[in-house]
Amino acid sequence: MADQSAAFPIGGGEMGQLIREKDWGETILGPIDSWQQSLKTTINILLASKFPKFLWWGSELTCFYNDAYRPSLGDQGKHPNILGKGGEESWPEIWHIIKPLMDQVLEHEESLFFENLLVPIYRNGHIEDVYWTFSYSPVRDDSTQIAGVLVTCVETTSEVLLKRKLEDSERKLRLIIQQAPASIATFKGSDYITDIANANALSLWGKTADEVMNKPILEAMPELKDQGIKELLDDVYNTGKRFAASEMPVQLIRDGILKTLYINFSYEALYDTSSKIDGIITIGHDVTEQVLAHKKIEANEEKLTMVIDASELGTYDYNFKTNSLDSSKRLQDIFGLEGNQLRQKDFLSKIHPKDMELRKKAFENAFSGDGNLHYTCRILHSSSRIKWIEVKGRVHLDEQNKPHKVLGTVRDITEDRINRQKLEDSEQKFRLLANSLPQHIWTADPQGKLNYFNQSVYEFSGFTPGQLDQEGWLAIVHPDDREENLKAWNNSIQSGKDFLFEHRFRKYDGSYRWQLSRARPQLNQDGDIQMWVGSSTDIHDQKEFTNELERLVVERTNELAQKVKDLASMNKELQSFAYISSHDLQEPLRKIQTFSTLLLEHEFDNLTEDGKEYFKRMQNAAKRMQALISDLLAYSRTSISERKYESTDLNKLVQEVKTDLREELTQYNAVIESDKLCTLNIIPFQFRQLLQNLISNSLKFSTKERQPHIAIASEKRLGEEFEIARLSPSTTYCHIRISDNGIGFDQKYHERIFELFQRLHGKDVFQGTGIGLAIVKKIVENHHGFITAKGEPNQGATFDIYLPENKSSS
CATH class of the missing domain: 3.30.565.10 (Histidine kinase-like ATPase, C-terminal domain)
Structure with a gap:
């Protein structure tokens, strides 16, 4: 047995040596010679594995582990003290976590697997958060009973922390993109699936996140397909070449309508870890307002040129220092001059001598004032007739605040002056005619502001022109009529339709008289309202007559209503009569017929011939009466x-x-x-x-x-x-x-x-x-x-x- 113990465990590196050197007699397992063969076999397998493994054995769940597991215990921690000790004594900080897991294995013979599970352990002098990917498997003893738990594990702390760091970095990147002032979006894969789109991009596209996220952008926005956008994306995706465009017109659907926007944008390739293109990032700015503003400026400049040409304005540019004059062809025509080398004195010679002083004062006012030049004068045309011109300009100063040049226009207003004189003459005749009429005559501008009253208005109201201007025309209208009067007048002004209104005017003595006011818009050749001409006619007597007539109509109407009420009452009585006819009147007739029939049947032989005839005539009369009642009822029912x-x-x-x-x-x-x-x-x-x-x-x-x-x-x-x-x-x-x-x-x-x-x-x-x-x-x-x-x-x-x-x- 001693020789066998010396051979156990076989190899195993540092942990094998520690097992061989440990005095197991003082542990719950006892000397190695007393160990079951299944335990020794399991430990030999554990020590020979290059993959981190841990073994819990016996009733105290004694700890064994191999060299591959050793680094996970760190320094100044559990190694090597926990070798041969019970699990609860060795791992008190996590025993509440792992003991229930081991019970599942020991009691239910169930293998378990966990990935990246947080199991904090004491190592390196303190408790550390450690992440593990591991499995728990049951280990059987020599009698095939489960005697322990084999742990195959790998510490994934660095991978988990790296993944978290990457996720945090991506989260920060997404946050930066979302908060960026530009429109930024990224598309993944050759289908250009929208992966990121900040709020500015969604606003530019006119889409919500649900409409585009995780969807191919060309499917979410099909209007882009026919605008060459796919070809641009394909070129960047396949070649990696950057694409950029300025003020490019792009049609996008906004609120269901296809609208043209102008956008500065670029496409750039995105690379994966193997330097292969796997997506595209786009950065854009909506410059529609700037582009439209440029176009508007260009259009306005073009319109200005057209307006100047159409208005037949002559233009000039005079330099005070060089005494040079740049004049337009139209200016030369107005003055009746010809030639390419015309000078200022050529034009000055045409100005009427009596208006030279007026011109001089206009220039002095422009020099000392805001620089605006404006005056009208006469010129002596080459056709030997006098013409009127209107001169406008702007004086520009140099660095020393001295006049440098003047730019401006000249307009031939001869025809306007003639027309104005005709208009003044016509207006004078109108005023003379209006003042001779007994009716109130008045006029208003296109916006409805009254600007003229004839003499009749002042004589009727007792106001002077100054008082009426100050008080306003509503001052002579009865207070009860003012609101409706103003409403009707505003409706006519807005619609351009004739004004017609009845209201009361206050007389100079404080009394009121009814007036019928009419006004009709006067249109120019283009159909635009130039002015309103109105009149107010006294209809007080007619109004009084109408009011009396209305009173009589109301009186007659009330009488008619009473007649209708009486008729309804008569109709009700007719219904009552019909009821009486159908019940009360016919009842006596039926009795007459019944009794006469009984008399004829039972007393026929006792009656004389005249009596019999009388009874028959009585029955016939009763029948005719009953028929008459029935017909009258039928006639009444047709009405009611x-x-x-x-x-x-x-x-x-x-x-x-x-x-x-x-x-x-x-x-x-x-x-x-x-x-x-x-x-x-x-x-x-x-x-x-x-x-x-x-x-x-x-x-x-x-x-x-x-x-x-x-x-x-x-x-x-x-x-x-x-x-x-x-x-x-x-x-x-x-x-x-x-x-x-x-x-x-x-x-x-x-x-x-x-x-x-x-x-x-x-x-x-x-x-x-x-x-x-x-x-x-x-x-x-x-x-x-x-x-x-x-x-x-x-x-x-x-x-x-x-x-x-x-x-x-x-």
């Missing part, structure tokens, strides 16, 4: 019933009436013939009553000489196609014709037959109440239509009904 219109097929309605009148039609052996009828928007139950009354009327007035025949037809046409004056020409009507072959009537009664209680025949000849046709007419009127009747004795009757297709068009 709810009018609910429905689209109705008249063919269907005729069939329903035939069914209702089946017994009468059979009794008279009558024939009803109808074409394909219209479909109309009508009140169905009323129109059914109309058809029933007309058909019943035809049956009642049929003749025994021939079989009753009733024809119903309809057609739709415009009102202008019917020869009836009452119809609207542009309205479509449905014409319904109902004709029969009965006894007819004399045409002179064509209107009378529709009146209440009117009968053309005695009640002994034809029964009825004289209400049926009145009900028909009322129903037609409810439908906004017209009805006419034609007849000929013994030849039948025809009823023509005209109903508007759309009741709202009546």
Whole structure:
């Protein structure tokens, strides 16, 4: 056994030597000779490994480790004291961390793996934060029971700290990029996926971070594809050559609209650790405002040249020191001069002698003042006529604050002077005419500021011109009218439409009179408002008359409202009457009929012949009274019933009436013939009553000489196609014709037959109440239509009904 112990452990470097030299008899494991073979085998494997390994063994989790693990313990720390000691004694600072992990291995036979896990340990004289990548594996003893934990590990502290340093560096770089005043972005790979984009870049692109980050920039901004941007990126990515451009126009989508921006930008290649291009960085500045400003300046300069040419201004540049004059061709034309070597005295000779002093004072004021030169004078043109010119300029001083040169323009204002004189003459005539009128006349500038009042205004108001200028024109307007007056006037000024307003003006005695004010804009040849000319006319008497008329209208309206109220009350009474008629009035009739019938049945033999006749006449009278009440109720319902219109097929309605009148039609052996009828928007139950009354009327007035025949037809046409004056020409009507072959009537009664209680025949000849046709007419009127009747004795009757297709068009 001694020889075997001497051979254990095999090699193992420093740790192998320490194991061999240690007195294990004083440890919980006891002498090496008593160790299980599995422990010795595991330690030999551990010591032979060049990879850091650590072993916990036995109930106290005794510590073993190899030379590769030794550097992780540092100096002035646990090495070599923890060799052979229990785990809790050796690693008190992290025992609460690692003991639960080892329990998982020992109790559940589970291997564990951790990467870059922070496990602080005591080394180099203090506790250090140490990061490990390690695995815990179960180790079995000779009886195959788990007796320990083998740790295979590597310290990754330097890698973790380096990674953190790189991340911190990248974070700082990103922060610098984000805070940079320029637009900066980086694209990764050949697809140019956006990796970084600061706020300025997103603002320049008109995008949010979600729209571009981690996406190919040419997909996030497809408008760039057709602008050569991909080719520029490809060239930088493939060659590494830098690309830069100044004021390059680029079209970008902003708020859904493609806009052109001008950008100074550059593309530079990004390299990885192997010096291979793996991306591109772009730096840009939006110079759109500067470019547009340059363009605007250039355009303004071009416009200025065009304006000078178009305005026919002559320009000059005179140098006081050299006495040299640079004049434009237009200036020479104004003065009537020719030649290339014209001097100042050539131009001065043309100035009217009486205006030379005026010119001199203008120059003196420019020298002593702000340097602006301005005067008008006359010149003697070569055409032997006097012309007027306006001279403007700017005097420039040298270093000694003395006049150096003067630059300016000269304009021929001869025509303006003539036109101004004509305008002054015209204005004088206008003022004379305005002051002679009794109406108030006034004018205003294009902005609506009143600048002239005729004499009538001052005489009416009692103001002097100075007082009215100081008080303002609203001072003569009634306080209650001022706000609306000002609002109406401002609306006219803004819209350019005529001003028309009624308001009250204060008279010099404090009273107010109504005025109708009108104003119309005066336009120039271009359609622009040059001025407003207005007038105010006294309408006080007309206004008083109108107010009185309005009072009378209100009074009549109130009376009409009362009439409507009375009518509603009468309508309510009519409804009450209808109720009484349908209940209270008919009840006595029913009793009369009932008792008379009982008397005839039980006392018939006891009655005289006259008594029997009287009872029959009484029953007939009661029946006629009941029919009259029923017809009156039907007539009243056509006025007071709810009018609910429905689209109705008249063919269907005729069939329903035939069914209702089946017994009468059979009794008279009558024939009803109808074409394909219209479909109309009508009140169905009323129109059914109309058809029933007309058909019943035809049956009642049929003749025994021939079989009753009733024809119903309809057609739709415009009102202008019917020869009836009452119809609207542009309205479509449905014409319904109902004709029969009965006894007819004399045409002179064509209107009378529709009146209440009117009968053309005695009640002994034809029964009825004289209400049926009145009900028909009322129903037609409810439908906004017209009805006419034609007849000929013994030849039948025809009823023509005209109903508007759309009741709202009546």
